[in-house]
Amino acid sequence: MAYxxxxxxxxAIEQSLDRLTYERIQSKQVIDIETIKGTMRGLIDQVMSxxxxxxxxxxxxxxKQAEGNVEEAVFLLRAHRSxxxxxxxxxxxxxxxxxxxxxxxxxxxxxxGGQLLGASHDYSHRIMNFELLxxxxxxxxxxxxSFLQAEEQVEHTTNLQCLPKVVDYLRQERLFPEVExxxxxxxxxxxxxxxxxxxxxxxxxxxxxGNTGAVTSLGYAAIRGYGEVHPTVGELxxxxxxLTIEHPTNxxxxxxxxxxxGTVKVTEVESFIPVSIKxxxxxxxxxxxxxxxxxxxxxxxxxxxxxxxxxxxSEGKKYPTEDEEFVLLHxxxxxxxxFISHLKLPHYVTFQSKLDSVRKIKKEPVSx
Amino acid sequence: xxxxxxxxxxxxxxxxxxxxxxxxxxxxxxxxxPFASREMPIARxxxxxxxxxxxxxxxxxxxxxxxxxxxxxxxxxxxIKKLVTKTTAVETTDETKEATLIQSRHRIPEVPLKSNQIxxxxxxxxxxxxxxxxxxxxxxxxHAEQEYSGAWLMLFEQIMKYGKTATDADxxxxxHNRYVMAPSPIxxxxxxxxxxxxxxxxxxxxxxxxxxxxxxxxNVTSLAFEDYPFEVESFEGKACHLCKTTKAFMDExxxxxxxxxxxxxxxxxxxxxRLNQNEARMEVDVHVAK
Numbered sequence: 001m002a003y004x005x006x007x008x009x010x011x012a013i014e015q016s017l018d019r020l021t022y023e024r025i026q027s028k029q030v031i032d033i034e035t036i037k038g039t040m041r042g043l044i045d046q047v048m049s050x051x052x053x054x055x056x057x058x059x060x061x062x063x064k065q066a067e068g069n070v071e072e073a074v075f076l077l078r079a080h081r082s083x084x085x086x087x088x089x090x091x092x093x094x095x096x097x098x099x100x101x102x103x104x105x106x107x108x109x110x111x112x113g114g115q116l117l118g119a120s121h122d123y124s125h126r127i128m129n130f131e132l133l134x135x136x137x138x139x140x141x142x143x144x145x146s147f148l149q150a151e152e153q154v155e156h157t158t159n160l161q162c163l164p165k166v167v168d169y170l171r172q173e174r175l176f177p178e179v180e181x182x183x184x185x186x187x188x189x190x191x192x193x194x195x196x197x198x199x200x201x202x203x204x205x206x207x208x209x210g211n212t213g214a215v216t217s218l219g220y221a222a223i224r225g226y227g228e229v230h231p232t233v234g235e236l237x238x239x240x241x242x243l244t245i246e247h248p249t250n251x252x253x254x255x256x257x258x259x260x261x262g263t264v265k266v267t268e269v270e271s272f273i274p275v276s277i278k279x280x281x282x283x284x285x286x287x288x289x290x291x292x293x294x295x296x297x298x299x300x301x302x303x304x305x306x307x308x309x310x311x312x313x314s315e316g317k318k319y320p321t322e323d324e325e326f327v328l329l330h331x332x333x334x335x336x337x338x339f340i341s342h343l344k345l346p347h348y349v350t351f352q353s354k355l356d357s358v359r360k361i362k363k364e365p366v367s368x
Numbered sequence: 369x370x371x372x373x374x375x376x377x378x379x380x381x382x383x384x385x386x387x388x389x390x391x392x393x394x395x396x397x398x399x400x401x402p403f404a405s406r407e408m409p410i411a412r413x414x415x416x417x418x419x420x421x422x423x424x425x426x427x428x429x430x431x432x433x434x435x436x437x438x439x440x441x442x443x444x445x446x447x448i449k450k451l452v453t454k455t456t457a458v459e460t461t462d463e464t465k466e467a468t469l470i471q472s473r474h475r476i477p478e479v480p481l482k483s484n485q486i487x488x489x490x491x492x493x494x495x496x497x498x499x500x501x502x503x504x505x506x507x508x509x510x511h512a513e514q515e516y517s518g519a520w521l522m523l524f525e526q527i528m529k530y531g532k533t534a535t536d537a538d539x540x541x542x543x544h545n546r547y548v549m550a551p552s553p554i555x556x557x558x559x560x561x562x563x564x565x566x567x568x569x570x571x572x573x574x575x576x577x578x579x580x581x582x583x584x585x586x587n588v589t590s591l592a593f594e595d596y597p598f599e600v601e602s603f604e605g606k607a608c609h610l611c612k613t614t615k616a617f618m619d620e621x622x623x624x625x626x627x628x629x630x631x632x633x634x635x636x637x638x639x640x641x642r643l644n645q646n647e648a649r650m651e652v653d654v655h656v657a658k
Contacts, residue, residue, distance in 0.1 A: 009441035013450075075411070082406035085379045193402040193577035196505040325503055335575050338412025342492070345414065345444055348619055349437045349474050349634060353536035353555040355620070356601040361530045 024067055036060040045265075045296025046070060050333050051077035052209035054264050054295050074333050086191070088245045091258060095241065095268055095293075100160045102238040102297075107272055111235075113163040118238060120299075166235040167270055167289065176287050177277075198324050203312055207305045208294050210331035218331065219304025222311045222321035229311050231271035231290060231303075238267050238297050268293045271306040288313075376423040377455045382406055386424035386579070390570060393581035398543030399511070400494050405577040415448055417572030418471045418490035421579065422452060425486065426469060431459045433467035438475045438617070438634035445473070462637045474537065476558040478616060478638040481567035483584060489552045491573040494580065496540040496550040516548050519591060527596055539598070540591050543582060548591065556590070556600040557617045563588040608633045611642035 037044065037060045047059045051074045058077060066072035102118025105111045117123070170176050186201030194202055207215060222229050240263035247257050269292040276283045290310030292302040311321045312328075320326045330336060376383070389403040408416040415436075426432070434449040436442035440462040448471060449460055461467050464479035473490040481487060497507045500518035510518070519540055526534040537553035541562065551559060552571055562569060562582055569582040582588060592598035607614045609621075609630045616638065618631040633639035 009439075009443045009446040010450075013443055013446055075407075078407035079409045082382070082408070083374065083377060083379065085381055189404075191404050193404050195402065196503075325505065329504075334407055334412050338414065338416075339492070339575055340413075341411055342413030345473075346437050346442060347474075349555055349617070350537040350553045352618075352620060352634075353557075353601055357534050357536045360599075360602070361532065361534060364531060 031064060033057060033060040033064065036063055041297070043068070043070070045298055046212055047073045047077065049295040049298050049301065050074045050209060050211060051081065052205075052295070053077045053081045071333060071337050075337075078334055082190075086188075088248070090243045090245055090261070093241050093243070095237070096162055096165060098161075098163075098237055098239040098241050098266075098268070099263070100163055100237055100239040103163060103235065104233070105166050105235050106233040107235075108166065108169075111166050112169060113158055116160070119297075160239075163237075165270070167272075170234075170272075170287065176289070194328060196325060198328060200309075200313075203324065203328060204291065204293075204305075204309060206328045206331070207292070207308055210301075210305070211333040211336065212298060212301045214331040214333075214336065215301050215308065216304045218321055218327055219307040222307050222319070226319045227307075227311045227321040228314070228319070229273055229290070229307050231273045231307055231310070233303060234270045234272040234289070236267065236269045236299060236303070238265070238299070240265050265296055266293055267297055267299050267302040269299075269302040269306045271303065271310065273310050373455050375456060376426055376452070377409070378406065378420070378423050383424040386420055389579045390421065390425070390581065393570070393579050394568070394583050396547075397582055397586050398541075398547030398549040398580060400573075400578040400580045402577055403579050405574045408574065409451060410447065412575040413492065414444060415471070415473055415490040416574030417576075417579070418473070418488045418574075419448060419451070419572070420574060421488045421570050421572040422448075422469060422471045423455075426452065426456055426458060428456070428458065430469045431461050431467050433461050433464065433470045433637075434472070435470070435475060435477070435635075435637070436473045438619075439636045441636070463641070464637055474553045474555075475617075475635065476554055476561045478633075478635040479641070480561075481565060483566045485567040486570060487565075487567050488570045488572060489554070491550065491552045491571045491576070491578075493538075494550055494571065494573040494576050494578040496538075496548050511547060514546070519548055523591060523593065523596075527593070532599070533592070533596060542589050542591060544586050544588075549580065549582075555617055556598070559588075559590045559598070559600070562586075603631070606631045608639060611639045611646065613639075613642055 037056050040060070040063065043063060044056055044059045047063060047070060048054055048056070050070070051059070051062075053059075058080065059073070062073040062076040062080075066076060100116060102120060103113070103116045105115065109115075167176060171178075182200075184201075186205075187199055189202050189205045194206065198206075221227060223231065242263050243261050244255075244258040245261055247259065250257060271290040271292070272287045273290055274285055275288050277286050288310065290306035290308075292305030292307075292309060294302045294305065308321065308327055311319070312324050314322045317323045374380075378386075386403060389401050393399065393401045405417065406420060408419055410416060410419065422432075432449065432452055433440065434445045434452070436445035436448075439445060452458065453460055464470070464477040464481075468484060469486050469488070470477065470481075471488040471490070476487065476489075495504070495507050497510055497516075497518055500522060501507050501510065510516070523533050523535070526532070535556070537555050538550055539556045539559060540548050541551050541559060543549045551562060564585050564587065565582065566584055568584055571580045571582075573579070590598040601617065603614070603616070603618045606618055608616060608618065609632055611633060613633065616633045616635065619634045620629050621632055622629055633642075
């Protein structure tokens with residue numbers, strides 16, 4: 001009789017996966033995709049942003065499968081994303097055309113078009129609402145009815161489809177430098193790996209798909225002391241942007257022939273950052289812009305992104321937050337969590353090799 | 369919304385791009401070629417670089433072997449094998465000799481590889497100079513200028529401090545007299561197997577988005593000084609408690625009763641075939657004695 005290989009690993013994995021399913025369903029509660037979509041807006045937005053895949057149904061399914069674990073849900077969507085061919089690139093969008101739901105400026109009280117608070121947790125008291133424990137559908141219906149009725153009474157005077165940008169007002173005063181339009185075709189970081197020095201288009205793509213916590217922390221570091229950015233939120237907008245693609249075969253220059261394929265909800269931030277510019281003998285102060293845009297309503301991340309966008313544009317590398325390799329290579333959710341979690345894999349061989357090295361040195365101590 | 373999975377998971381466009389990267393890597397032995405690494409269904413850091421190579425070059429007739437730190441049955445090896453067979457239905461084997469495509473983490477199989485085989489190694493940090501220089505932009509320039517004094521200084525400093533070089537797995541090698549290359553965290557014991565290997569060796573780093581290669585019959589030397597020659601891990605006086613061999617990279621195990629260490633071959637498949645050979649020999653002996 002010959003020896004046969006031990007098949008321990010295969011069986012162990014099967015059992016572990018069964019255990020995982022058990023944990024997911026043992027309470028016998030079914031949560032359907034519509035419920036997740038309808039109640040977990042913040043979670044869906046974060047997952048779509050970090051996975052850089054805009055699809056609420058897919059995000060909800062990923063959240064269900066991952067039992068609400070964000071890291072895992074993002075992982076599922078990214079892996080799904082890479083099995084799909086890229087069929088189209090959408091045409092450039094002017095964000096003035098956003099259907100605005102919320103728009104604030106921390107720079108000016110009286111911005112053209114007005115401040116629009118929209119829906120935000122910012123002005124809520126973070127006190128546990130125990131009433132929600134017994135919330136019923138009829139309560140909801142009643143509340144919604146009166147809310148919508150009141151809404152109908154409101155007269156809308158502003159067109160929320162084409163609010164002017166706050167920065168335009170300051171540009172007229174020449175407080176912002178005139179910047180030439182850069183219409184170079186953006187590079188696609190999913191098609192070509194990041195090379196250094198990175199282009200702005202690559203930088204913005206990596207930042208927008210970055211892990212929310214990582215982007216926020218590094219942005220925080222850059223304004224707290226490990227960076228030289230002192231931003232004011234010139235404008236923060238949340239709303240829907242219309243997407244169009246060119247006719248796949250009949251490529252005319254006429255925009256009328258484009259196909260409208262839907263909208264994405266985004267948060268867009270323009271941070272105003274004062275910089276000192278040398279003009280001949282004397283120094284002058286001017287403003288520059290840090291730009292942030294993310295899928296969904298992820299305001300903290302969008303602001304942090306605008307800070308990092310600016311700090312990465314600085315020439316000096318005095319702080320880690322100004323070093324594009326330091327920032328861009330470490331903020332991706334899949335990359336950081338993947339490499340950290342790989343430490344759980346066996347390292348028997350590598351450790352044996354290390355042991356051998358340490359033992360040999362101990363046996364024959366150096367005599368210099 | 370039922371989606372069918374493509375053969376070998378990746379779409380053909382992605383596979384084609386990865387194969388082009390591989391061709392470039394083969395043409396410039398030891399040079400790290402960047403590629404648009406895809407997110408895979410297994411975690412970055414768990415072999416996605418190797419997996420993307422495997423999925424891009426695998427054909428229906430291939431026979432696949434996957435090992436992790438020497439073992440075919442390690443959970444991660446099983447998991448990778450499961451994913452590849454689920455999307456390709458190729459045959460798998462534990463026998464090194466039978467395999468046409470071998471994906472491995474941190475070991476080169478102990479059964480010598482042949483020219484009809486391809487070994488795909490998973491790589492965590494493809495840059496051999498990363499410990500010396502953190503910036504990718506700078507290490508790229510160092511390679512371009514063949515400026516490797518940092519790597520030599522690292523070895524020199526170890527000799528000054530410890531009286532000998534203190535590297536462990538992933539001891540850097542010089543490929544085709546041009547590029548210094550990270551052989552992936554294989555033990556030093558395996559380094560010599562890369563030199564003049566009959567099989568093609570492909571290295572994939574998914575998270576770091578690099579692919580590199582050592583084509584068959586390439587000269588590969590481990591970095592060392594003349595007066596401090598390259599030394600591999602020593603298992604002198606140790607024998608595998610199963611197949612009794614003394615010529616293998618061993619796992620050190622501890623007897624739970626006596627607290628004494630004992631040893632087992634790390635390459636479980638090589639150990640198994642030795643066991644079976646011993647068995648067959650014994651049967652012949654018994655037969656002859658009759």
